[in-house]
Amino acid sequence: xxxxxxxxxxxxxxxxxxxxxxxxxxxxxxxxxxxxxxxxxxxxxxxxxxxxxxxxxxxxxxxxxxxxxxxxxxxxxxxxxxxxxxxxxxxxxxxxxxxxxxxxxxxxxxxxxxxxxxxxxxxxxxxxxxxxxxxxxxxxxxxxxxxxxxxxxxxxxxxxxxxxxxxxxxxxxxxxxxxxxxxxxxxxxxxx
Amino acid sequence: xxxxxxxxxxxxxxxxxxxxxxxxxxxxxxxxxxxxxxxxxxxxxxxxxxxxxxxxxxxxxxxxxxxxxxxxxxxxxxxxxxxxxxxxxxxxxxxxxxxxxxxxxxxxxxxxxxxxxxxxxxxxxxxxxxxxxxxxxxxxxxxxxxxxxxxxxxxxxxxxxx
Amino acid sequence: xxxxxxxxxxxxxxxxxxxxxxxxxxxxxxxxxxxxxxxxxxxxxxxxxxxxxxxxxxxxxxxxxxxxxxxxxxxxxxxxxxxxxxxxxxxxxxxxxxxxxxxxxxxxxxxxxxxxxxxxxxxxxxxxxxxxxxxxxxxxxxxxxxxxxxxxxxxxxxxxxxxxxxxxxxxx
Numbered sequence: 001x002x003x004x005x006x007x008x009x010x011x012x013x014x015x016x017x018x019x020x021x022x023x024x025x026x027x028x029x030x031x032x033x034x035x036x037x038x039x040x041x042x043x044x045x046x047x048x049x050x051x052x053x054x055x056x057x058x059x060x061x062x063x064x065x066x067x068x069x070x071x072x073x074x075x076x077x078x079x080x081x082x083x084x085x086x087x088x089x090x091x092x093x094x095x096x097x098x099x100x101x102x103x104x105x106x107x108x109x110x111x112x113x114x115x116x117x118x119x120x121x122x123x124x125x126x127x128x129x130x131x132x133x134x135x136x137x138x139x140x141x142x143x144x145x146x147x148x149x150x151x152x153x154x155x156x157x158x159x160x161x162x163x164x165x166x167x168x169x170x171x172x173x174x175x176x177x178x179x180x181x182x183x184x185x186x187x188x189x190x191x192x
Numbered sequence: 193x194x195x196x197x198x199x200x201x202x203x204x205x206x207x208x209x210x211x212x213x214x215x216x217x218x219x220x221x222x223x224x225x226x227x228x229x230x231x232x233x234x235x236x237x238x239x240x241x242x243x244x245x246x247x248x249x250x251x252x253x254x255x256x257x258x259x260x261x262x263x264x265x266x267x268x269x270x271x272x273x274x275x276x277x278x279x280x281x282x283x284x285x286x287x288x289x290x291x292x293x294x295x296x297x298x299x300x301x302x303x304x305x306x307x308x309x310x311x312x313x314x315x316x317x318x319x320x321x322x323x324x325x326x327x328x329x330x331x332x333x334x335x336x337x338x339x340x341x342x343x344x345x346x347x348x349x350x351x352x353x354x
Numbered sequence: 355x356x357x358x359x360x361x362x363x364x365x366x367x368x369x370x371x372x373x374x375x376x377x378x379x380x381x382x383x384x385x386x387x388x389x390x391x392x393x394x395x396x397x398x399x400x401x402x403x404x405x406x407x408x409x410x411x412x413x414x415x416x417x418x419x420x421x422x423x424x425x426x427x428x429x430x431x432x433x434x435x436x437x438x439x440x441x442x443x444x445x446x447x448x449x450x451x452x453x454x455x456x457x458x459x460x461x462x463x464x465x466x467x468x469x470x471x472x473x474x475x476x477x478x479x480x481x482x483x484x485x486x487x488x489x490x491x492x493x494x495x496x497x498x499x500x501x502x503x504x505x506x507x508x509x510x511x512x513x514x515x516x517x518x519x520x521x522x523x524x525x526x
Contacts, residue, residue: 013271015264022259030251044255051263128242146208147243153210175204179239258513265499275357283455287448336449339441
């Protein structure tokens, strides 16, 4: 795997390997941190701190292990520590009113398949990202790891430091809560 | 719990592609004959597909460069730190080796030197030898300690001026 | 080239010459004249005596080489190299050497404006005034590139990529 070669080079102090790794993981890592802390400025700061931590600990990292999972675990620990210090309440509870103040009536609930579908598709995306942002952190994180990072359940279990069965049930419950929230917010709409 | 209920629990995970192949087969079989579960699965699919197609948020354009600059600085700092540590370990071991090696040399030289002065000084006794080793080593450390203190005072004076 | 071989080049050639010369001056007479007459070692086989003598005096070579390294290293770091070399030689049991390695200054980098090399830790070049190291925008103390906030006054620092572009008036 190409990634492993860069990790090996990084362990020996190769600066180019560092640059390649940061570039390769740039979008994924930032997205993951943003899903957890929900603030772009904080996510960027944590992004930098994660890579500094990687440099600190790369010597004690066994290159045959999964670098993805290790990187995301480091990021996760930093993000959780950060939230504990700054906004401890956001770890357990969903944000109370994170949604737009649009009313249900503003939303088109027709099932047409016209060019309006484009607008609908964009709306669906907004709806779902808003719904996701309102979930508790552990649910947001498992959804982003599975659907956006496309990690296997075993990797998700490793990153979130829980057994595989717990990761699976978390995924199921997060999907159920997401769907429940969508159907409650947009009854008779595109989610039914 | 009946099989139907069990499968119903797995439907969300099925839309997420998070099942083992055995579980997937179970679900596929059941869904073929059960309309309710088939509809349910169909309800999960749009959610899963939208989740997969969420747009990737973009960080600021300078994030990459800034992170790189910081991380590279840290990497070189660590390499320096590691190297300095190795040098210190080497110099310390060397210092101890020299200390220990100086004792027999001291013993031999004082024995020979003593025999030059007269036969009664030639035989160094056990107690005398160890005391003189200890005194010699302690004197060396004392000289080092004094030098360290003087240097520290001087350096601190310079840093305060800077 | 590994770090070790790079550092070995700091030792001046004169030091190597002195080291090996002194080695021969001591080991050869001891091997040929002193060892055979010694009450204990004289009883050993000849190759055992050779191993003992030529082996242990290698420490002497290492010692002289280390002194040479301290001379060259202190010089390139703009320290008082004569003083440090003397300390390394005359404080017994290599304690002077240990002191040196603990207390030595960091390596200075040449000024990007005029190429002059001055002691590390100075934020400005004394000859042409170019900014050598990023400084805090509030308290003007030098800051490390890995810092997010100034360690002296707490001011949040701009990103490293944009930091070192503030150049004071260059002396003409």
